[in-house]
Amino acid sequence: MFEKVVPVNRERHAKTRIREMKGFGFAAKFHIAYVTMHEFSRAAAVYPIVFVEDQEKDSFRPVALIGLEAGENLFVGADGKWEASYVPAIIRRYPFALAATGSEGQFTICIDEGSPLVSDTEGSPLFDDKGEPTQVIENVKRYLAELQQMDQLTQQFCTWLKANNMFTPLNMRVRDHDKVKNIAGCYVVNEERLNNLSDERFLELRGKRFLPAIYAQLMSLAQVERLISLKDRRVAEAAKAVAE
Template sequence: MFEKVVPVNRERHARTRIKEITGFGFAKDFHIAYLTMHEFARASAVYPIVFVEDKEKDAFRPVTLLGLDAGENLFIGEAGKWEASYIPAIIRRYPFALAGNGTEGHFTICLDEASDLVSVDGKDGEGSPLFDDKGEPTQVIENVKRYLSELQQMDQVTLAFSKMLAELNMFTPLQMRVREGDREKNIAGCWVVNEERLNNLSNDKFLELRSKRFLPAIYAQLMSLAQIERLMQLKDKRLAPQKGA
């Protein structure tokens, strides 16, 4: 998704304009999207939610499955339309991102200059400017700063959520065979909450999960797995024209 991420700078981006997102073609090749724990309730009604292992950081991160194959987003339709009721926040924040600046707890706003949504020189006059004529940040910057700050806070809670599940040995590999046209394939490399281990937790640990308000997210993740059937239906729909050709 991101190709040329650079820190937002008033000198470099004095004339830069950001166009409104009218399509999501930039996400057509992404078969997963990172989620924060706070998104589970809405996302679970549309997508399967699983965890992937970040071995470099020795952590698990929750993601939505957007497709059954790498490089395929089954929720992107014609003209880049997102064909689902909920769009993950990481997609909605594009072309902006946060990057650490070397100081703990401090981050720098960045943007992807390679994005079609970014007009670096602003010559076409499309979009909203990042800075005004006096070099002061516009409302665009203020809105992005607030939005990314909220996402960062949610991200920290999500990391704590995943860490506790890992410490409780709650993750188990997802072992599922799905139908894809006339053949079957295995979904591998993903982890989910083990419902049996959840039910066998001690009262103290279960109450700790409740006190941290982690239980709704856990149950949302478990229920979301039924959405794998939706992915198979969407895949079959895409393969249908090829069969008739």
């Protein structure tokens, strides 16, 4: 999704403008999208939510499955429109991102200069004639700060689940048109271990307000059927186009 990410700089980006986002073609080849635990309730109504392991950091991150195979986003149509009621925040923040500065708790706003949304002639400017940040920068700063806070709480959520041995590998066999496909390499909350938690641990879980996210994740797995239906539709449309 990102091609050339650099920190926003008033000299370098004095003439930089941001075009209005009219489509999501930039995300057409991504089959997963990171989601924070605060998004689970809305995302679970559309996407299966699973956890992927970052072995280098020895941690887990929740993602929404938006495709059955790498390189295919089943929710971006040929016209670039997102064909679902909820778009993950990480997609909506494009072409901006946050990067750690090296100082603890400090981040800087970055922009993808390779994005088709970035222009020197069209759209809303990042800086005014005096070199001061415009409302675009202020809005992005506020939005990314909120996402960063949600990300920190999501990391705490995943750390608790890992520390309490709540993750279990997902091994699911699904029909992919005329074949059977294995969904593996990701994790889900182990429902049996959840039900067998001690009263002390369960009350701790409730006190941290993690329970809604856990239940949303478990219920979201039913959305795998939605992915299969979307895949079948794509295959049928491609076959029809070839026949014509």
